[in-house]
Amino acid sequence: MPKKILIIDDDPDLTEVMRLTLEGKGYEVYSAASGTEGLGKVKEVHPDLIILDVMMDYTTEGFQISLQLRNPAEDSEYQPYRDIPILILTALHTTTPLRFGPDEDYLPVDDFVEKPLEPGALVAKVEKLLKV
Amino acid sequence: MEQRLVAFSKTPVEEELVGRVAWQIQLRWFAAAGVLVAAWFATSLLDIPLPSGSLYAVGLAILLYNAAFWFYLRQLKRQSASEATVFDRFAKVQTGLDWLAMILLVHFSGGIESPLLFYFFFHLIIASILLSPRACYVFATLAALAVAGLALLEHSGLIPHVPLGFVGPGLYRDGLYIAGVLFFFSTALFIAVYLATSVTINLRRKDKALLDLQRQLASAYQRIQTLYDITRTVTSTLNLEEVLSLVAKLATDEMEVKACSVGLLSDDGRMLETVSAYGLSDGFLASGPVEIKANTLTRQTLAAGQPAIVSDVAADPRLEEAPQLQAEGIRSVLCVPLEIRGKAEGLICVYDSAPGRFGERDADFLSALASEAATAVINARAYHALEMADRAKSDFVRMVTHELRSPLAAVQSMLKLMDQGYVGPLSDQQQDLIQRSQRRIQFLLALVRDLLELAAGKMEQIKGEKKEVALGELIRKAAEMMQATATEKGLDYQVDIRDEPLVLVGVEEGLERAFTNLINNAVKYTPPGGSVAVRAWQEDGSIRVEVSDTGIGIPAEALPRLFSEFYRAKNAKAIEMEGTGLGLAIVKDVIEQHGGEITVQSVEGEGSTFSVKLPQRPSQAVPGTG
Numbered sequence: 170m171p172k173k174i175l176i177i178d179d180d181p182d183l184t185e186v187m188r189l190t191l192e193g194k195g196y197e198v199y200s201a202a203s204g205t206e207g208l209g210k211v212k213e214v215h216p217d218l219i220i221l222d223v224m225m226d227y228t229t230e231g232f233q234i235s236l237q238l239r240n241p242a243e244d245s246e247y248q249p250y251r252d253i254p255i256l257i258l259t260a261l262h263t264t265t266p267l268r269f270g271p272d273e274d275y276l277p278v279d280d281f282v283e284k285p286l287e288p289g290a291l292v293a294k295v296e297k298l299l300k301v
Numbered sequence: 302m303e304q305r306l307v308a309f310s311k312t313p314v315e316e317e318l319v320g321r322v323a324w325q326i327q328l329r330w331f332a333a334a335g336v337l338v339a340a341w342f343a344t345s346l347l348d349i350p351l352p353s354g355s356l357y358a359v360g361l362a363i364l365l366y367n368a369a370f371w372f373y374l375r376q377l378k379r380q381s382a383s384e385a386t387v388f389d390r391f392a393k394v395q396t397g398l399d400w401l402a403m404i405l406l407v408h409f410s411g412g413i414e415s416p417l418l419f420y421f422f423f424h425l426i427i428a429s430i431l432l433s434p435r436a437c438y439v440f441a442t443l444a445a446l447a448v449a450g451l452a453l454l455e456h457s458g459l460i461p462h463v464p465l466g467f468v469g470p471g472l473y474r475d476g477l478y479i480a481g482v483l484f485f486f487s488t489a490l491f492i493a494v495y496l497a498t499s500v501t502i503n504l505r506r507k508d509k510a511l512l513d514l515q516r517q518l519a520s521a522y523q524r525i526q527t528l529y530d531i532t533r534t535v536t537s538t539l540n541l542e543e544v545l546s547l548v549a550k551l552a553t554d555e556m557e558v559k560a561c562s563v564g565l566l567s568d569d570g571r572m573l574e575t576v577s578a579y580g581l582s583d584g585f586l587a588s589g590p591v592e593i594k595a596n597t598l599t600r601q602t603l604a605a606g607q608p609a610i611v612s613d614v615a616a617d618p619r620l621e622e623a624p625q626l627q628a629e630g631i632r633s634v635l636c637v638p639l640e641i642r643g644k645a646e647g648l649i650c651v652y653d654s655a656p657g658r659f660g661e662r663d664a665d666f667l668s669a670l671a672s673e674a675a676t677a678v679i680n681a682r683a684y685h686a687l688e689m690a691d692r693a694k695s696d697f698v699r700m701v702t703h704e705l706r707s708p709l710a711a712v713q714s715m716l717k718l719m720d721q722g723y724v725g726p727l728s729d730q731q732q733d734l735i736q737r738s739q740r741r742i743q744f745l746l747a748l749v750r751d752l753l754e755l756a757a758g759k760m761e762q763i764k765g766e767k768k769e770v771a772l773g774e775l776i777r778k779a780a781e782m783m784q785a786t787a788t789e790k791g792l793d794y795q796v797d798i799r800d801e802p803l804v805l806v807g808v809e810e811g812l813e814r815a816f817t818n819l820i821n822n823a824v825k826y827t828p829p830g831g832s833v834a835v836r837a838w839q840e841d842g843s844i845r846v847e848v849s850d851t852g853i854g855i856p857a858e859a860l861p862r863l864f865s866e867f868y869r870a871k872n873a874k875a876i877e878m879e880g881t882g883l884g885l886a887i888v889k890d891v892i893e894q895h896g897g898e899i900t901v902q903s904v905e906g907e908g909s910t911f912s913v914k915l916p917q918r919p920s921q922a923v924p925g926t927g
Contacts, residue, residue, distance in 0.1 A: 182711040186718050193723050284706075285713035285746065288721050 172299055175216035176200045177207030177234065178258060183286065187220060190288045191295065204230045211238065211250055218298055220282070222258045231257065254279045254298040258286075317508075318388045321431050323374060325395060328427070329367040336360035336406065343410075350466050355409045363402050370395060392431040396440055399424055404447045411465040413452040413473050413482055421448075421486075422493050429497035441494045445487040452479045524666055527555045531673045541681035545577035548649070548674045553579045556663060558653040559631065563674060564591070565639070565647040566603075573599055573648060581652075585629045588622075596621055598636065603645040608637040608664035612657040626652070633658035637667045641675050649674060702753040709749065713742045751883035754814070755890065769918060770812055772844055773803040773837055779817045780835045783824045792824065793832035803837055803844045804918045807895045815891040818884045819848045819911050826873060827852035827908075842917050849910035855903040863901060864889040872905070 174196050178184050181202070188198045199214050201207035211219070219238070223231035235255050241247040259281055280294050340356035343349045370391075377387065403424065407415045421444050429437045455462040455473050462473050472478055534547050545563045552561040560580030564573040572590040593600050598619040602609040611617045611634040614626045626634070631652040639647035649671045651659070716739045718724055720732065727735065780796045787794035823833045831851040838845055855863060859870035864885050892899045897915035 180707060180711055182708075183714055186711070186714040189718055190723050284710035285742075286710075286717065288714075288718055288723055 171195055171197045172217040173197045173199065173214055174218045174220060174295065175207065175210055175214055176220045177204065177210075177231075178220070178222035179203060180222065183222075183258075183284070186286055186288075187291065190286075190291055194292055194295075196295070204234050207234060208237070208247075211253075212246070215250070216253060218254050218256065218295060220256045220258055220295075256294055256298060257281050259283060318385065318392075318431075319374075319378070322388055322392055322395070325392070325427060325431060326367060326370050326374060329363065329370075329395075329399075333360050333363035333367060336363060350464065351411075352409055352463060356406070359402055359405045359409065366398055389432075393436060396424075396428050396432065396436075400440065400443060400447070403444075404451060407448065408451055408455075408460075409463055411468070411473075412455045412462055413448070413479055414465055414468050418448065418482075418486060421490065425490060425493050426497050429494060429501050434494075434498035434502060437494045437498050438491070441490040445483070445490055448486060449483050452483065524555060524669075527551045528669055528673060531670065535673055535677040535680065539681055539684045541677060542577065544677035544681075545674060546579070548670055548677075549577045549579035552649065552651055552667060552670055556651055556666065558651045558658065560629075560652045561650065562652075563639070563647065563649050565678065566593075573603075576647075582629060585625060588625065591622075598634075599648060602636050602638055602648060606638050606640060606645050608635065608668060610635050610659045610664065612659075614656075630654050632656040635659035635663055635667060637664060637671045639671045639675050639678070641678055646675075647678070699753065702749050705749045706746070706753075709742055709746050713739065713746065716742065748883070751887065755883055755887055767806055767808055769804055770807050770809050771802075771804055772812065772846075772915070773798045773801075775809065775813055776816050776835065776837050776846060779813060779820055782817065783820050787824050787833060790824070790827070791829045792827055794824075795832065795834040795836075797834070797836045799838040801839050803839060805844060805895065805915055806918050808891075811891040812895070815888040816846070816848075818888050819913075822884065823848050823850040823852065823909070823911075826850065831908075839917065844913075844915040844917050846913040846915070847910060848913075849908065851908040854905040854907050855901065855909055856905045860901065860903065864899075 174191055176184050176187050176198060178187075178200070179202050184200045184202075188200065191198050199210055199216065201210045207219075207221070210216075221231050221235060235257070237245075238247055238250055238253065238255065241251055256279060279298055282291055282294055337357060337360040340351070340353055340360060344351050344353040344356075373391070377391075403417070403421060407417050410417050425437065425441060425444070428440050432440070451460075452473070454460045456476075456479060464470065531544070531548055531551060534544050538544060549561040549563055553559070558580075560578065562575050562578040562581060564575045566573055567590065571593055573593055573596075574590040575586060578586055591599060593603065598609055598611065598617075601619065609619075611620060614620055614623050614632050614634060617623070620626065620634070629652075631654060633653045633656055634650055635658075636648050636650040638645035639649055641647075649667060651663070651667060653659070716735050719727065720735050720739065777796065777798050780798075784794065820833075820835055823835075827833055827850040833850045833852075834847070836845075836847045836849075853872050855870055856872060863870070889899055892913055892915065895915055897913060899911060899913045901909060901911050903909035
């Protein structure tokens with residue numbers, strides 16, 4: 170059974186690039202164009218990996234989704250999804266005043282992919298996270 | 302008159318009185334010695350039949366009481382007595398005793414016939430210097446009466462007459478002679494007192510004027526100093542609150558008043574808000590902004606643009622808030638408008654507990670303070686506006702850059718997808734076109750990245766955290782990154798980082814980018830076989846870095862614009878088409894933000910040397926980090 174990957178990004182072109190890349194490698198790709206839609210899809214699809222854009226409607230939307238998924242409250246409906254690996258999609262650090270770091274508490278994600286996308290690098294990171 | 306003058310001052314005049322008393326005591330030593338010598342001379346050498354014993358006795362008495370005076374004066378000085386009346390009384394006692402001694406000497410040297418009579422005049426002159434004119438007249442009268450009394454007593458034979466021997470005998474019995482001497486002696490005394498005292502009165506008046514002037518000068522100097530302090534603060538800080546607090550405090554201290562407040566008009570001009578106060582209670586200040594309409598004094602002062610003085614808070618109809626002021630213990634108020642560009646935009650008021658405290662000079666001084674405060678307000682407002690404009694600009698650039706990046710990144714991603722065959726095979730021609738497109742997009746992305754960095758660099762909050770940076774290590778790493786390229790090009794690549802602490806406080810990322818840029822440039826623009834040298838060392842408390850190459854050099858006409866944004870020299874374009882022209886602008890920006898400077902020396906075709914000078918971290922350099 171192919172692994173399921175959910176892409177949450179408001180840029181349809183980039184989403185398409187990732188879809189083509191990953192489908193070419195045999196993954197089942199789902200996409201959502203907003204944070205809210207993305208969270209809905211998480212419950213619906215229960216993906217094996219989430220690719221998340223940092224900046225969507227507002228600067229920190231991606232961060233908030235990752236926090237919601239990773240550190241859900243005791244009684245949260247997202248409890249079953251807390252172990253799904255998250256790959257963050259970002260422009261260079263300098264795009265936002267926010268800073269990244271390996272600090273789990275600060276930004277609980279597993280890895281970063283930089284824009285513009287390097288298809289090979291994306292595939293490599295996805296494979297690493299899915300332990301293929 | 303003299304007493305009032307002296308009592309009113311502590312220093313110069315009184316010191317003078319002490320000095321004069323001391324001088325009188327000093328003179329008296331000579332006078333006493335003179336008496337003894339003269340007595341001996343007259344009786345022994347000239348053989349004048351005077352009662353030498355009595356004369357010596359008087360001379361010794363003078364010596365004795367002078368010693369007492371000398372001792373007493375020393376006591377006074379030691380106690381640093383400052384009571385003017387003490388010295389005044391002391392001077393009178395001395396003069397009185399001198400008078401007694403004089404009368405005795407006159408008596409023992411011929412009474413009315415004695416030539417010693419003339420000595421009363423210099424005594425009177427000394428007295429006029431030491432004593433008030435009235436006291437001088439009293440002493441002159443005493444002298445005249447004493448001499449007259451002596452003459453009468455000797456004339457009547459009630460006391461013995463000492464004959465001089467060389468003047469006609471019985472002269473002291475001659476009524477006409479006595480009357481003549483007494484008349485001329487007395488008139489001469491009074492005329493002498495009149496002349497001497499009128500001179501000293503004049504002198505003392507000038508003394509007093511001088512003293513007043515000195516005081517005024519000291520006070521004016523103090524006020525200028527205060528103004529200077531404020532001016533200095535105004536020019537050295539953009540912190541409005543700090544300046545206005547200082548204004549309030551200095552006004553209170555300098556004018557020796559109870560309190561001071563500085564108020565500024567609200568944006569709509571309807572309220573006056575106290576922005577700074579000194580000496581006022583929290584309760585009083587808690588009443589909040591004052592409505593201009595409801596406050597006559599504030600309204601009138603702002604409208605007239607002139608100082609307003611309230612002599613009695615209780616009786617002034619312009620003060621609606623009189624009860625609050627009275628509760629604060631305030632009786633007098635002085636308010637001056639704070640004029641900004643010719644328009645009254647605030648008030649500085651000083652308050653005092655004494656009624657009728659303020660006059661025109663106070664108003665002048667406070668107005669001068671107000672104009673300094675106004676400058677501070679103007680500066681702070683201008684700076685705030687600039688800051689806002691700068692922030693808006695940076696935000697705009699950041700937003701635009703992000704908007705530019707997103708589509709570019711998407712296009713680039715799609716091109717890569719095609720280029721790498723994820724969507725099927727391409728013909729050679731297609732592949733070539735896609736690669737060309739990628740290169741152009743690559744350039745645009747680099748441009749956008751540099752623009753963003755420049756904008757970010759100019760925006761302080763993005764600059765990142767300032768911390769101690771081991772610059773030597775940082776440059777070594779930057780140089781290592783280019784090692785491979787340099788070797789590939791066959792360059793002689795020298796890196797010489799001195800083993801000494803090259804530490805400064807700064808933003809690591811910015812510095813890293815700056816030095817990477819410089820070294821990259823040197824390697825990039827040096828043809829194969831050339832050499833590149835990177836050196837860093839410490840000199841005169843600064844960190845010096847030099848990146849030199851034997852590359853293409855910089856044309857002379859390009860040098861002045863080298864660090865400008867978007868500028869690229871022609872020969873650089875020939876080597877690499879796709880530079881953004883922002884690299885050196887970023888380098889310069891980073892270096893300058895760290896308080897350093899960058900200079901360049903170059904000859905086209907021969908090479909370039911970029912020299913950077915950065916301030917070493919002040920003191921306690923951490924050893925071993927360089």
